[in-house]
Amino acid sequence: MDRLLPTPEAYELLELARELADGELARRVDDFEARGEFPREVIRVLGRAGLLGLPYPEEVGGAGQPYEVYLQVVELLASRWLAVAEAVSVHTLSCFPVYAHGGEQLRKLLPDMLGGELLGAYCLSEPQGGSDAASLATRAVLEGETYVVTGTKAWITHAGHADFYNVFCRTGVPDGGGSRRPGRSASGASAIRYSPGPNGISCLLADAATAGIVPQAPERTMGLRSSPVAQIAFDGARVPADRLVGAAGGGFRIAMEALDSGRLGIAACAVGLAQGALDHAVGYAREREQFGRSILDFQGIRFMLADAATGIAAARALVLAAARLKDAGRPYAAEAAKAKLFATDTAMRVTTDAVQVLGGYGYVTDHPVERYMREAKVLQIVEGTNQIQRLVIAKSL
Template identity: 40%
Template sequence: MNFQFTEEQEMMRKMTRDFVDNEVVPYAGEWDKNNHFPQDVVDKMFELGLTTVGVPAEYGGAGLDHVAQNLVMEEIARGDAGLATTVCASTLLAADPVLIAATHEQKKWWYGMQNEGALAAFCLTEPGAGSDAAGLSMKCVKDGDYYILNGTKQFISNGGVAQLYTVFATLDKKLGAKGICCFMVDRNTPGITVGPKEDKLGIRSSNTTSVIFEDVRVPAKNLLGAEGEGFKIAMKTLDLSRASVAAMAVGICQASLEASVKYAKERMQFGKPIAAFQGIQFILADMAQYTQAARLLYLEASSKQDMGLPFTQIASLAKCFAGDAAMKIATDAVQVFGGYGYTKEYPVEKYFRDAKIMQIFEGTAQIQRIVIANDLLRG
C-alpha cells in the first residue's frame, strides 16, 4: 500500500491549489453574496483542463485516474464548494453515464462537445422523486427514430448553463426501475426551457435550476444502453460520484481547519492567542482528525475505482463520513471564531452553509447508511 501520490496526481493537486489561491479564494465571498455564477473563472479553468478532468485520453482528455480527479475536486472546494459543484457535476457526474454505457460514437460526440468547452448537467431528480429515483415521472415515448420527452427535472446543478444533459425518463411509471431510460440531450433541442436560478443556502456560485422538457424530440441514437437500463446506469453513476462529493466535503473541512488555525494564532484574549488555550487546541485537533480520516476514505474509494475493485461500500462510507465531517468541522470553525464567526466578515459562516449540502445531494447521509448496512448484512 503506497500513500505517496504519483507525479501526475501531485502535479494536478498543486496546479489546482495555485489556481484556486489566486483566482477563487479572493472572490468566492462576493460570488456567494451576489448568488453569482463566475463564467469568466470557469472559462479559465477550461483553458487549464480543470473542467475536463473526466475526459478519457482516447477522446482527447488528460485521462486522469479517479484519485487525480478527486484531488482536483478537493482543491477547488477548498476555495469554493459552489465552483467545485459546477465542475464535478459537469465533467464527472453528468458524464459518468456516458463513460459507463455509451458506444464509441456516442462518446466521440459527448466528449467532443466537452473538449470545446461545453458544460453538462445530470438530470435525474424531479419535484416528486429525490431519494426515490425509481419513482421518477418524466415520460419518454418512442416515435420512429426519436424519443419524445415530457417532464420536469428539479434542483439540477448547471441546469441553466449546461449545453449537454444526461436525462432519465420512464417508458411507463408502472414498470418502476425497469422502465427507466437514459439519454444524451443537446440543450439547444426545441422544447427545453430552464426555470429561475434557485436562491440557495450555500454553494451559491453554482447554477441550480429546474429544467422543463415539453415534447422534446431526442434522436434514438442518443439512448445510452438499452431501453430499461437507465436505473442501473444512474446507480452506477452515483456510486462513482460519491467519492467525488466526499472529496468536495474534505475541501470544506480543509478550508475550515486552515482558517481556524490561522485565526486561533492571531486572536488575543486574556493577554494571549486563543490557540494557547487547551479548549481551542482540542477543537483544532478534532478538526484535523476528521479531515484526514475523511480524506483517506475518499482516496481509498478512488483507488479501488482505479484498480477495478468493488467500491460501492467504501464510496458510501466516504461520502457519508466526509459529509458529516464537513458539517461538524464547519460548525467547529464558527465556534473557534466566536461572534466573528457568525458574521460575513469571515469565511467560516460560508463554509457552514456550504457544508450542509454535502449531507444531501448525491444520496443523503441516511441513504448512504442504508447502502452501508445492506452491504454489511449481505456479507
C-alpha cells in the same frame, strides 16, 4: 500538507490546481457568491487547463489520471470555492454515461465535454421522487426517430447554464418487459402505461437548446449561491433517437453506476471544505488575543481544532481508500457510501466548530466560515442523503 501521490506527474498536476485555486478562485469567490452568479468562465479555464477530464482516458480527451488524483484536485478546489469544486464533480458525473455507455457517435462529443467547452448536467431527481430515484415519472415516447419527453426534473445543478443534459426518463421495456402495458387512451387510441420501478428507465443525451426544455427560476438556496440549481420542465421536448445512451430500459443501472463515483466527488468536496474551514480557524486563533494571550493557547480551542484535524484526516483516508478500489477495478459502492457519509458529516461538524472558534466574528460575512457552515449542509443531502448512504452500507454487511 504532505500528500502521497502515485506519480511525479500527479504532484505537478496538483500544483497546477493549487495555482489556479489561489489565482482564479480565491480572489473571486466572495464577489460571485454575493451576486449569486455562476462562474462559467472559471469552469472553462479549468477545462482548458485539463482539470475537467482528469479521470478519463487521453484517447477521448481526458488526462488519464487515477481517481485518487482527481479527487485530491477536487478537494483542493473545494478548499477555496466549493461551488466550483461541485461543478467539476457534477460535470465529471455528467460525462460518465456517454463515456461508459455511449455509442461511437455520442463519444465523438467527449473531447469538447472533457475540455470544458460543453458543460453538463444530470437530470435524475424529480419534485416528488426525492431519494426514490426509481419512482421517476418523466416519460419519453418514441415517435418515429424521435423521443418526445414530458415531465419535470428537480434540483438540477447547472440548470439554465449547461450545454447538455443527461435525462433519465421512462421509455418502457421493449418486448413487453413488465414496465409498460398496452392500454387505451380517452379517445380510444392505443396508449402505453408505465409502471413504477427501475425497469423501463432510459438515459437520453439532450442538447440544452432543444425546444421544449425549459429551465425554471433558480431555487433560493442557503448556500452555494454561485451554483445555480433549478427545476427543468420538459414540455414535449423532441430528442433524436440516436441520442439514447446505452440500451433502452438500461438507464437506471447507468444512473446508479454514475452515482457511486459521484458520491466520491461530493466526499472530496466535503474534505476540502472542512480543510478550508480549519485553516481559517487556526489562522484566526493564532492572531486573536484574549486575556493577554493567543486563544490558540487555550485548551478548549486547541482540542476543538485537534478533533477537527483528526476528523478531516480520517475522512480523507476513507475517500482515497475507496478511490483506490475504483482504480483497481474492484467493487467500491459501499466504500463510497462510507466516505460520503463520514466526510460530509465531518464537514458539517468542522465548519460549525470553526464558526464557534471565531465567536461573533464567525457569524458575519467578514470571515468565510459562516459561508462554509451554510455550504456544508447541502453536502449531507446531494448525491443521496446520508440516510441513503447508511442504507447502502447496511445492505453491504
